[in-house]
Amino acid sequence: MRYIIVFLCFQLCFFYVDAQRISIIPQPASIEERSGNFNVSSATKIIDNTGDSLVAETIQLFIKELQSLINVRLHVGNNVQANNIRIYINPNKISNVEAYQLEVNKDSIVITAASAAGVLYAFESLKQLLPVDIKASVKQYSIPCCLIKDSPQYAYRGMHLDVSRHFFSPDFIKKYLDILAAFKINVFHWHLTDSHGWRLEIKQYPKLTSVGAWRADRTGIPMTIAKPTQPGERATYGGFYTQEEVKDIIAYAAKRNITIIPEIEMPGHCTAALVAYPQFSDLNNPVPLLMPCGYEGDLKHNFCGGYDSTYVFLQNILKEVMALFPSKYIHIGGDEVRPEPWINCPRCQQKMREKGFLSAKQLQAYFTSRIDSFITANGKLMMGWDEIVGADIEQTSVSMSWHGDSKAMEAAEKGNVTVMAPYWYTYFDFYQSDPQLEPNITYARLQLDTVYNFNPMPAFFTNAQQHFILGGQACLWTENVTTPQHAEYMLLPRLLALAEALWTPQINKDYKRFIMKTELQFERFDKQGINYARSMYNVNIRPQFDSSAKAVNVSLASQTYQYPVYYTTDGTMPTTVSSLYLKPFSINKNSIIKVATYKEGRLVSKINTDTIVVHKAFAAAINMLRANDAFSRLTDGILGTVEPYDQRWVMITDSIATIIIDIKQQQALHDFSMRFMEEPVGYMYLPKSISVSVSADGKHYQSSFAINNTEKPQELRHIKTFSKKLHQEARFIKVEIHNASYNKIAEQNIMMADEIIIK
Structure with missing residues (x-):
C-alpha cells in the first residue's frame, strides 16, 4: 500500500508542477508551450498599436490591477527593442470579438485581438501566468513562453446575484464583478427586486425605496421561519442603490467587458413593491399585505393583471430602468406566479371575461405579452424565466431556462433563443458537499464536479437548432446567504467550473487538471482576501444497504478524485496511518465512520462522520398496508442526516401508519427508539403519538407502551428521538404512528421517519 501512495504522490507532484507553468481558468482553446520565460518588471513597456480608446482604457486597467498583484507598475511607451508588451487589433486575423492570441516570447509579449474585449481577456490570461508566490521585495517576475489562441465557446457567459433577500453594498458588487471578469464571465444578472426588498431607485415612485427597500430586522432568524414585518414595527433592515451608484457600477462593469442585465420581477415575486404602492395589488386577497422577512407572505400577492393602471405603473418603472441600463436585455422575471390572488x-x-380567458395562466400570458410589446417598442428586448415561453412573446425575446432542456426546446420551436440555467447544474445557493459539513444548507446539493459537467447545449438539439442556445449562467439566490463572505463562499470555486463549462471547448476539458488549477487559484484568493469553499476536498460518505448480505456497503468520494482518503470505523480521527480507501467496504456491526482527505500528508478536508447502527431489527422485513421500497430504510442501519431529502428518511403521510417488523425469531427486547425530523415550513411535523405492541406469532399482539408527543412544533428544523424501554420477548413488533394535524391544508402532514432501533 505504501508503494501505491508514493506512486500517486509522484504523479500528482508531476502534474502539479505542470499545472503551475501554464495554469489558466477557463482553459484556453489552444496552448503551445515554448522554452524560456519573459521577465516582467518596471522596465517593461506596453506599446499600444491600436489607436483604440477602449483598448487604452483596458491597458490602464491592466496596469492598475497588475500593480496591486505584484507591486510592479508598468508604463505605456513607444517602440522599444525588447522587454515590451505589444498590442494589436486585427479583425481580419481574429474574427470573434472576444477572442485573442497571446504570444509570450523571451523578449516580448504580443497580444492580437479583434476588439478591446479580446485584449482584456488576453490580460486576464496573462495575470494567471504570473507566479502565485508574490513577495513585496521581488521586483521582477517570470512568465513562461507560450502561444495561446483562445476564443469562447458561448457568447453569453453569465452570473447572477440576488440582492433582494439581502442587500449587498456597491463596493461588494464591484468586488463581485472583479471576480467574474477574472474568469471571463461577461454578463452580470442583477436580481434587483423581489418580495423581500426593492433595491433600485425609481425617481417617479420614491416609495419603492423609501418603503419597499426596508423590512424588520430578523438577523439571526432563518428566512424559513422569519415573520413578516408587522404594522407599526420599525423597518430598518435593507438598502437600495441610487441611480448614480448604478451608473457608476455599470461603467465599472463595462471596463471589464461585463454587461449588466437588470431584473425587475413581475407579475409575481413583487410584495415589496405592493407594500409601497398597494393600489396595484390584487383585490380581495385574504393574506395581509405585509413586507416579508422570509418565506411567510412571499408569493401571496401579484401585480393586478386586470387593472390597466398597473401596466402604466410598470411601464413608467421600465422607462427609467431602460434609460439607466445600456443592456439590450431587460429581465422581467415571470416565474412562480401563483393563480390564487388573481382568482380572488x-x-x-x-x-x-373580457378577453375570454379560462385560466389564470392565460392572464399571465396576456400580462407578459403586454410588457414584452412595451419593452420591444422602446428598443430593448425582453428576457425572462422560462415561464414566459407560455406567452405570445416576440421572437426577439429570450427565455432563461431554469427547468432545463425541455423548456429550451419549447422556446426553440417558437423561434426564441435561450440562456441555459438548469437549477441542478447552476443554482449556487445549493450546498457543496455532505450537508452536515456545510453552513446554512438549502434543500439540495450542487458539487463542483457537477457544475464542471454542465453543458448548455441540449444533447438532442440538431445542428440547425444549436443557434437557439446563447450560452448559460449560474444563479446565487440569497435566502440563506446574508454576508459578502458567505456569498464568496458559495460563489467560489464553483464559478471557476462554470467559466470553463461556458468558455472551453468540450474536447479541451479535463477535470483533474481543473482541480490542480483551482488549487493555485486558492492561493491567489488567499492573497487577495477573497473567501472560498474548500468543499471539494470533503469526503462524501455513501452507505448502501445490502439486503442479501445483511450488511451496509460504504463508498467514499471526494470531489477531487485524486487525493488519498483515509477512514476509520471505530470513531477515532482518521490520519495517514488509518485505512486508505481503495474500494467500497462492508459493515455489519455498530460503527462510527470518520473520513478525511490528505494531500502530501496534510489534512485538507473537514472530518466527515456517519453512523451505522446494527441492532435486533437490522435488516428485518417491513410489512405495511401501503409499504414501498423506501420503507426498508427504517431497518437498514443507516441514520438520516440533517437533510430530509438525502434518501435516508422515509416520508409518511398516512393519518395512522402501521409498521410490522419481523425479526425472525423470539428474542428478549430491551429498548425501542425511532427518530423523526420536524420542519413546519415544509409541512414536516413530529407524530402525535407512537404506540408499540409485540407478538410471538404475528397474530396476537400485546400492547407494550405509547409515547405521546406533547411538545408544540418548533420552527427550526430539528431531529427528535422517541425512545422507551421494552422488557419483553417477541418476534414481531408493531409500531403505530399517529399523524398530527397542525397545518390547515387538506392533505395530511408529512412525517419524516428514520431508523426503528430495537435493542
Missing part, C-alpha cells in the same frame, strides 16, 4: 380578484376576473 374581481378586476382580474373581469379582465379574464
Whole structure:
C-alpha cells in the first residue's frame, strides 16, 4: 500500500508542477508551450498599436490591477527593442470579438485581438501566468513562453446575484464583478427586486425605496421561519442603490467587458413593491399585505393583471430602468406566479371575461405579452424565466431556462433563443458537499464536479437548432446567504467550473487538471482576501444497504478524485496511518465512520462522520398496508442526516401508519427508539403519538407502551428521538404512528421517519 501512495504522490507532484507553468481558468482553446520565460518588471513597456480608446482604457486597467498583484507598475511607451508588451487589433486575423492570441516570447509579449474585449481577456490570461508566490521585495517576475489562441465557446457567459433577500453594498458588487471578469464571465444578472426588498431607485415612485427597500430586522432568524414585518414595527433592515451608484457600477462593469442585465420581477415575486404602492395589488386577497422577512407572505400577492393602471405603473418603472441600463436585455422575471390572488380578484376576473380567458395562466400570458410589446417598442428586448415561453412573446425575446432542456426546446420551436440555467447544474445557493459539513444548507446539493459537467447545449438539439442556445449562467439566490463572505463562499470555486463549462471547448476539458488549477487559484484568493469553499476536498460518505448480505456497503468520494482518503470505523480521527480507501467496504456491526482527505500528508478536508447502527431489527422485513421500497430504510442501519431529502428518511403521510417488523425469531427486547425530523415550513411535523405492541406469532399482539408527543412544533428544523424501554420477548413488533394535524391544508402532514432501533 505504501508503494501505491508514493506512486500517486509522484504523479500528482508531476502534474502539479505542470499545472503551475501554464495554469489558466477557463482553459484556453489552444496552448503551445515554448522554452524560456519573459521577465516582467518596471522596465517593461506596453506599446499600444491600436489607436483604440477602449483598448487604452483596458491597458490602464491592466496596469492598475497588475500593480496591486505584484507591486510592479508598468508604463505605456513607444517602440522599444525588447522587454515590451505589444498590442494589436486585427479583425481580419481574429474574427470573434472576444477572442485573442497571446504570444509570450523571451523578449516580448504580443497580444492580437479583434476588439478591446479580446485584449482584456488576453490580460486576464496573462495575470494567471504570473507566479502565485508574490513577495513585496521581488521586483521582477517570470512568465513562461507560450502561444495561446483562445476564443469562447458561448457568447453569453453569465452570473447572477440576488440582492433582494439581502442587500449587498456597491463596493461588494464591484468586488463581485472583479471576480467574474477574472474568469471571463461577461454578463452580470442583477436580481434587483423581489418580495423581500426593492433595491433600485425609481425617481417617479420614491416609495419603492423609501418603503419597499426596508423590512424588520430578523438577523439571526432563518428566512424559513422569519415573520413578516408587522404594522407599526420599525423597518430598518435593507438598502437600495441610487441611480448614480448604478451608473457608476455599470461603467465599472463595462471596463471589464461585463454587461449588466437588470431584473425587475413581475407579475409575481413583487410584495415589496405592493407594500409601497398597494393600489396595484390584487383585490380581495385574504393574506395581509405585509413586507416579508422570509418565506411567510412571499408569493401571496401579484401585480393586478386586470387593472390597466398597473401596466402604466410598470411601464413608467421600465422607462427609467431602460434609460439607466445600456443592456439590450431587460429581465422581467415571470416565474412562480401563483393563480390564487388573481382568482380572488374581481378586476382580474373581469379582465379574464373580457378577453375570454379560462385560466389564470392565460392572464399571465396576456400580462407578459403586454410588457414584452412595451419593452420591444422602446428598443430593448425582453428576457425572462422560462415561464414566459407560455406567452405570445416576440421572437426577439429570450427565455432563461431554469427547468432545463425541455423548456429550451419549447422556446426553440417558437423561434426564441435561450440562456441555459438548469437549477441542478447552476443554482449556487445549493450546498457543496455532505450537508452536515456545510453552513446554512438549502434543500439540495450542487458539487463542483457537477457544475464542471454542465453543458448548455441540449444533447438532442440538431445542428440547425444549436443557434437557439446563447450560452448559460449560474444563479446565487440569497435566502440563506446574508454576508459578502458567505456569498464568496458559495460563489467560489464553483464559478471557476462554470467559466470553463461556458468558455472551453468540450474536447479541451479535463477535470483533474481543473482541480490542480483551482488549487493555485486558492492561493491567489488567499492573497487577495477573497473567501472560498474548500468543499471539494470533503469526503462524501455513501452507505448502501445490502439486503442479501445483511450488511451496509460504504463508498467514499471526494470531489477531487485524486487525493488519498483515509477512514476509520471505530470513531477515532482518521490520519495517514488509518485505512486508505481503495474500494467500497462492508459493515455489519455498530460503527462510527470518520473520513478525511490528505494531500502530501496534510489534512485538507473537514472530518466527515456517519453512523451505522446494527441492532435486533437490522435488516428485518417491513410489512405495511401501503409499504414501498423506501420503507426498508427504517431497518437498514443507516441514520438520516440533517437533510430530509438525502434518501435516508422515509416520508409518511398516512393519518395512522402501521409498521410490522419481523425479526425472525423470539428474542428478549430491551429498548425501542425511532427518530423523526420536524420542519413546519415544509409541512414536516413530529407524530402525535407512537404506540408499540409485540407478538410471538404475528397474530396476537400485546400492547407494550405509547409515547405521546406533547411538545408544540418548533420552527427550526430539528431531529427528535422517541425512545422507551421494552422488557419483553417477541418476534414481531408493531409500531403505530399517529399523524398530527397542525397545518390547515387538506392533505395530511408529512412525517419524516428514520431508523426503528430495537435493542
